Amino acid sequence: MKTAVVTDSTAYIPKELREKWGIYMIPLSVIFDHETYREEIDISAEEFYKEVKQRELPSTSMPPIGEFVALFEKLMKEYDAVISIHLSSGISGTFQGAVSAGDMVDGIKVYPFDSEISAMVQGFYALEAAELAEQGVHAEEILERLKEMKRSIRAYFMVDDLSHLQRGGRLSNAQALIGSLLQVKPLLHFQDKKIVPFEKVRTRKKAMNRVVELLAADANSGEEYRAVIIHANREAEALEWKSELESLFPNVEFLLSYFGPVIGTHLGEGSMGLGWYKK
Numbered sequence: 001m002k003t004a005v006v007t008d009s010t011a012y013i014p015k016e017l018r019e020k021w022g023i024y025m026i027p028l029s030v031i032f033d034h035e036t037y038r039e040e041i042d043i044s045a046e047e048f049y050k051e052v053k054q055r056e057l058p059s060t061s062m063p064p065i066g067e068f069v070a071l072f073e074k075l076m077k078e079y080d081a082v083i084s085i086h087l088s089s090g091i092s093g094t095f096q097g098a099v100s101a102g103d104m105v106d107g108i109k110v111y112p113f114d115s116e117i118s119a120m121v122q123g124f125y126a127l128e129a130a131e132l133a134e135q136g137v138h139a140e141e142i143l144e145r146l147k148e149m150k151r152s153i154r155a156y157f158m159v160d161d162l163s164h165l166q167r168g169g170r171l172s173n174a175q176a177l178i179g180s181l182l183q184v185k186p187l188l189h190f191q192d193k194k195i196v197p198f199e200k201v202r203t204r205k206k207a208m209n210r211v212v213e214l215l216a217a218d219a220n221s222g223e224e225y226r227a228v229i230i231h232a233n234r235e236a237e238a239l240e241w242k243s244e245l246e247s248l249f250p251n252v253e254f255l256l257s258y259f260g261p262v263i264g265t266h267l268g269e270g271s272m273g274l275g276w277y278k279k
């Protein structure tokens with residue numbers, strides 16, 4: 001059985017890595033003043049963070065269902081199945097788009113997978129699936145492995161300014177929480193597919209230290225982990241954090257990634273996250 005792996009742009013897997021593993025990418029878009037830009041194609045993260053300073057705040061949109069249908073129809077010429085891995089269905093309609101498109105095409109079995117997360121943590125699922133697909137592992141077995149990964153996947157992130165998440169309506173229970181959260185730097189995470197505060201922490205440094213404690217609680221078991229530091233236009237700070245973490249956790253492989261235009265619209269510049277899973 002030949003299985004294709006599809007993910008969306010919010011996994012922010014660099015093009016070279018996608019090409020190396022044969023991962024297909026379907027883009028979400030940012031919309032500035034009625035102009036639509038497909039991220040990773042029409043606008044890079046670097047261009048976005050420049051643009052956002054000069055223009056009205058953008059909005060975002062999921063890929064049109066027709067794009068999923070067109071991609072799945074193209075893939076059916078070469079593959080028997082598709083695993084389509086997407087950002088959490090609690091924050092975007094993208095996963096549901098893949099489900100609907102899968103129902104519309106005949107001739108290829110489509111397995112949509114809700115990562116219940118986003119960014120490179122979602123990318124971890126796509127890379128794992130691609131590696132197994134290349135070995136000829138059956139799509140259903142690949143899905144079992146992804147479900148197993150879900151048990152150890154963790155991700156925490158912090159934003160500089162909560163108003164982006166509030167404006168985009170992606171912070172759950174926002175009305176009740178926002179007043180008490182604006183004075184602090186809440187550490188955020190996903191629960192039941194939605195973004196919720198994990199803990200209220202007063203400063204960015206304290207939030208980062210708390211994430212390190214959470215990683216230690218898992219990784220101090222000595223088992224092999226893979227982690228990713230994700231930043232919204234804060235590469236120098238992220239690199240510094242990466243080298244600190246590498247010296248603290250020799251059993252963890254650390255990658256560096258970024259929040260691109262779509263996720264950056266909802267989190268705002270300066271956001272930082274750390275995600276990991278047991279290899």
Ligand code: MYR
Nearest residue numbers: 060061062092118119155266273
């Ligand atoms: C859409 O318009 O469908 C896209 C909506 C994207 C919402 C993004 C909300 C922030 C996600 C943060 C992910 C952090 C992962 C570590």
